[in-house]
Amino acid sequence: AYDICLHGVVYQVNKWDPKQFDWTKKLADADYVGPTCQYCHMRGGHHNVQRFGTVYTSMGMSMADRGAPIWKEKRDRWSSVCDDCHSPRFAKEDLQAMDESVKDAGLKYRETFKVAEDLVKDGV
Numbered sequence: 545a546y547d548i549c550l551h552g553v554v555y556q557v558n559k560w561d562p563k564q565f566d567w568t569k570k571l572a573d574a575d576y577v578g579p580t581c582q583y584c585h586m587r588g589g590h591h592n593v594q595r596f597g598t599v600y601t602s603m604g605m606s607m608a609d610r611g612a613p614i615w616k617e618k619r620d621r622w623s624s625v626c627d628d629c630h631s632p633r634f635a636k637e638d639l640q641a642m643d644e645s646v647k648d649a650g651l652k653y654r655e656t657f658k659v660a661e662d663l664v665k666d667g668v
Contacts (some may be wrong), residue, residue, distance in 0.1 A: 546581055554578035584625050 546552040555578055558564035564577040576583070623635035 551578045555580060579629075587625055 547556065555565070558577050562568075565580075566574055566576075619639060623632065623639070626635035626638065
C-alpha cells in the first residue's frame, strides 16, 4: 500500500537523492521530503510496526466493525501520526477509505474462494 500511495511514490522518486533522503542522519534528525515507513510505523523508537498499523487481517478481523471501541485506541494513535503534517479530518477520511477498501477486498476474496470451491466440487 505504501509503494502506491503518495508518500511511497515520493519516496521511490527521491530515495537516491541525498538532499531528499539523507541516510547518514538518524531518523529523528532527518528532514525528508516525505515520510518513510519507519516514520509512521516505528514512531517514538517502537519496533512493533503493527502498533501503528490499521490492517487487522493478521488477527482474522478483516470484516470487523472498525468503529468498535476495541479499535478506537489504535485508530486514534494512527491518526495522531498523520496529524504531524495533515489536518485531523485527513486521517479520519483516510481511515474511512481504507475501511471501505478492506470491506471490498473481503467480499472479492469470498467471491473468488466460492468460485474455486465450486470448481473443485465440479472436479476441475
